[in-house]
Amino acid sequence: MSTLSIEDFGALLLRTQDLDPVYSALGGAGRKIGRPQLLRLCLAYWCFYHLGASASLSETSGRAFWDRMLVAARNEGEPKPWPRGAERRHFRGQQAISAVSELADRYDKPEDAALGLAGSRDLASFRDVSEAAQSHRGFGPWIAFKIADMRERVLGLATAFRDCELGIYKDPRQGAALAWYELELRAGRPVDEAYRKAPWEYPITDEQLKSVVDYYVKHFRKFKAPPFGDRAVNQQEVETCLCKFKSYRKGHYWPGKDIKEIGEGLHGWGRTADLLRTHIPKEVPRAG
Numbered sequence: 001m002s003t004l005s006i007e008d009f010g011a012l013l014l015r016t017q018d019l020d021p022v023y024s025a026l027g028g029a030g031r032k033i034g035r036p037q038l039l040r041l042c043l044a045y046w047c048f049y050h051l052g053a054s055a056s057l058s059e060t061s062g063r064a065f066w067d068r069m070l071v072a073a074r075n076e077g078e079p080k081p082w083p084r085g086a087e088r089r090h091f092r093g094q095q096a097i098s099a100v101s102e103l104a105d106r107y108d109k110p111e112d113a114a115l116g117l118a119g120s121r122d123l124a125s126f127r128d129v130s131e132a133a134q135s136h137r138g139f140g141p142w143i144a145f146k147i148a149d150m151r152e153r154v155l156g157l158a159t160a161f162r163d164c165e166l167g168i169y170k171d172p173r174q175g176a177a178l179a180w181y182e183l184e185l186r187a188g189r190p191v192d193e194a195y196r197k198a199p200w201e202y203p204i205t206d207e208q209l210k211s212v213v214d215y216y217v218k219h220f221r222k223f224k225a226p227p228f229g230d231r232a233v234n235q236q237e238v239e240t241c242l243c244k245f246k247s248y249r250k251g252h253y254w255p256g257k258d259i260k261e262i263g264e265g266l267h268g269w270g271r272t273a274d275l276l277r278t279h280i281p282k283e284v285p286r287a288g
Helices: 006-016 021-033 035-048 051-057 062-074 093-106 110-118 126-134 141-153 170-186 206-222 235-249 257-264 271-277
Strands: 123-125 158-160
Touching: 006 170, 006 206, 006 235, 021 035, 021 141, 021 257, 021 271, 035 051, 035 062, 035 093, 035 110, 035 141, 051 062, 051 271, 062 093, 062 110, 093 110, 110 126, 110 141, 123 126, 126 141, 126 158, 141 158, 141 235, 170 206, 170 235, 206 235
Parallel strands: 123 158
Antiparallel strands: none
């Protein structure tokens, strides 16, 4: 099986919507479930990062929603254990209980909590959203980036990413280092052989990282950003592509993996999860 270049890998992610199938599911089902439930679903997802569990939690509202969120945070009731996405693996134990309790105390309506995390202004900068999100317990820089991205892509709230510095995040920085290394090889320029086995460890500078991101923003401009295709690909999509490309080259990811796993994770979580499953992109045949 041949190894994909970042250009072919990224194009495949964008064509199949494997870039982030969660966005496709929420984008497709959003109007059917209504704005209040969509906000509750996003809030639960930002906490637990599991679409099936979040879909189930979103079916309740008001204080009943907060009661169920605390059950999930305490890891009580059924199912047990309540799932966490790997990216939110630290949102457990007393940290999760305290975080959900503080959200419930601060916001009577869970929909207001979602907007409190995402920054409720009609137009916000990335920094606005990041600061709003991180003013809440249990929400650090990475989930703040994801909240800003979903605010724009899923909730349809205008968000400017010009002040977003990807260099502070490990995964896109390493993905950019890998892309830079391979671009240099292709161009016949000398590279440090010490990094041949693990080029994602190449000590890329902030200027080189920006150069890589700008290069691939231009390269992928022919694609429209999922889920609505209402604008060209921007740095948010390139960030995801770089992260997944690094994981792919390390043998931890294959195109279609998220579509398959997120779709499977919706089974058994109720009517909203069943609706979301109808909007998950088609599975990508695995090569090899």
